[in-house]
Amino acid sequence: MQVTNITKLKVKYKIDLENGKHFYVSEDTIIKYGLIKKIDLSKEQLKEIIAHESVESAYSKAVHYLQFGLRTKQDIREYLQKKEIANNVIDEVIEKLIEIGYLNDDHYVEAAVTDYFNLNLKGPYWIQRKLLEKGLDKDVIDENIAKICTEEAMIEMLYKIIEREYKVRRETKNKKVQKITQKLYTNGFTSDIIRKVFDIFFEDYEDENEDEILDEHFRRAYQSYSRRYEGYAFKQKLIEKLIRDGFSYYTAKDYVEKQDL
Known part of the structure; x- marks a missing residue:
């Protein structure tokens, strides 16, 4: 099969064949196979050139993708599959990337x-x-x-997170601990290490705002129930609300009973 024409395009070269068909190759492929006008190619040579170009084209796409950050073998495979590249070509590309050190899981x-x-x-x-x-x-x-992720490193990290989160939250101690614990647990830390760091934190920290927070919650509960309840029922509603807000039964009961209601 004779090459009738070679046309340089913006990125690749267009190779025209005497049977009216054509394909595209990179400059590297032109050089590797010595492609020139009027050269005769056997079916085997043509097949090899097209296969080589398929791998080189996919390889270029993979290298471009790698420029945006580290990737895994699975990342490369999924990326090239989206480009509708055959799996056998993808396998060759991944092997080549590993060999030259561009891909290392x-x-x-x-x-x-x-x-x-x-x-x-x-x-x-x-x-x-x-x-x-x-x-x-x-x-x-x-x-x-x-x-x-050593225990020492986790303790240091969690202590800083707990300290920051605890100080900015305007809630009861129990509520703070509950919400911070849930957040850290969701982020992949075990309940044991979270509990251990909270123990260390509370050895150092004195919650000077606890009474102030209790006052705030009581005032909100008072405003909510004062027009609807009175007497014993009013006190019970206040206690129940403070308990729901995270205060212990005895803290809530003692505080409400000290108020002039």
């Missing part, structure tokens, strides 16, 4: 665990789940989590 795991923990403040279980979803090796994930 172990390095990806180490970098991801570091970023998720130190920058995103995520705990081990959140990180593990996230990386398993990317098709990464569980043993490699767990090894890096153990190395990076």
